[in-house]
Amino acid sequence: IFNRYLKAIDPEKLFFIQADIDHFSGARTKLDDAIFGEDLTVPFAIFNLYERRFVDRLSYARSLLKRGFDFNQKESYHYARSKEAWASSEDEIRDVWRKRVKNDWLMLKLAGKKDKAIRATLDKRYTKSLSRIYKNKSEDVFQVFMDAYAMSIEPHTNYLGPRASDTFDISMKLSLEGIGAVLVEKDEYTTIRELVAGGP
Numbered sequence: 001i002f003n004r005y006l007k008a009i010d011p012e013k014l015f016f017i018q019a020d021i022d023h024f025s026g027a028r029t030k031l032d033d034a035i036f037g038e039d040l041t042v043p044f045a046i047f048n049l050y051e052r053r054f055v056d057r058l059s060y061a062r063s064l065l066k067r068g069f070d071f072n073q074k075e076s077y078h079y080a081r082s083k084e085a086w087a088s089s090e091d092e093i094r095d096v097w098r099k100r101v102k103n104d105w106l107m108l109k110l111a112g113k114k115d116k117a118i119r120a121t122l123d124k125r126y127t128k129s130l131s132r133i134y135k136n137k138s139e140d141v142f143q144v145f146m147d148a149y150a151m152s153i154e155p156h157t158n159y160l161g162p163r164a165s166d167t168f169d170i171s172m173k174l175s176l177e178g179i180g181a182v183l184v185e186k187d188e189y190t191t192i193r194e195l196v197a198g199g200p
Contacts, residue, residue, distance in 0.1 A: 013084055020049060180199020
């Protein structure tokens with residue numbers, strides 16, 4: 001359960017460091033007791049730390065955009081990090097993020113964008129990621145944890161909370177009956193893109 005839960009929230013090992021994992025290692029074999037005892041303090045504490053690390057990492061990434069990058073330096077970045085070890089220190093994870101942001105910058109540069117546009121694009125991307133993390137509710141955390149629990153018991157089983165269940169129902173029916181409008185999120189505002197003919 002512990003490993004699946006960590007994999008669900010930080011699959012590429014970009015936010016936690018080894019000291020964070022060690023801090024919660026005492027709970028490694030006790031998370032099933034958390035469910036039976038109806039005490040989810042530890043899973044929520046892990047997620048709260050994840051949120052703090054997420055904000056720290058993305059804030060650092062945004063700060064790197066002001067400096068720019070030296071592309072004459074020979075180095076590599078492994079973007080598929082799921083099989084990597086957890087970073088051993090803050091310095092190591094900051095270096096991973098420096099390379100990650102540098103890689104993002106380079107991809108846009110190779111696509112023909114100018115530095116000013118790259119800076120604006122990446123800043124907007126990272127800011128949007130930050131705004132999404134603040135939208136997590138306790139039921140979302142519960143969903144992720146219970147999913148890790150269910151899959152540990154039976155790999156083909158998932159826990160569906162109320163919101164996930166609604167989303168699943170919509171995807172199975174391939175329709176959404178609601179206010180009769182197609183909504184989109186644009187610059188953190190929800191706007192009506194079009195009205196659905198025959199809708200309410």
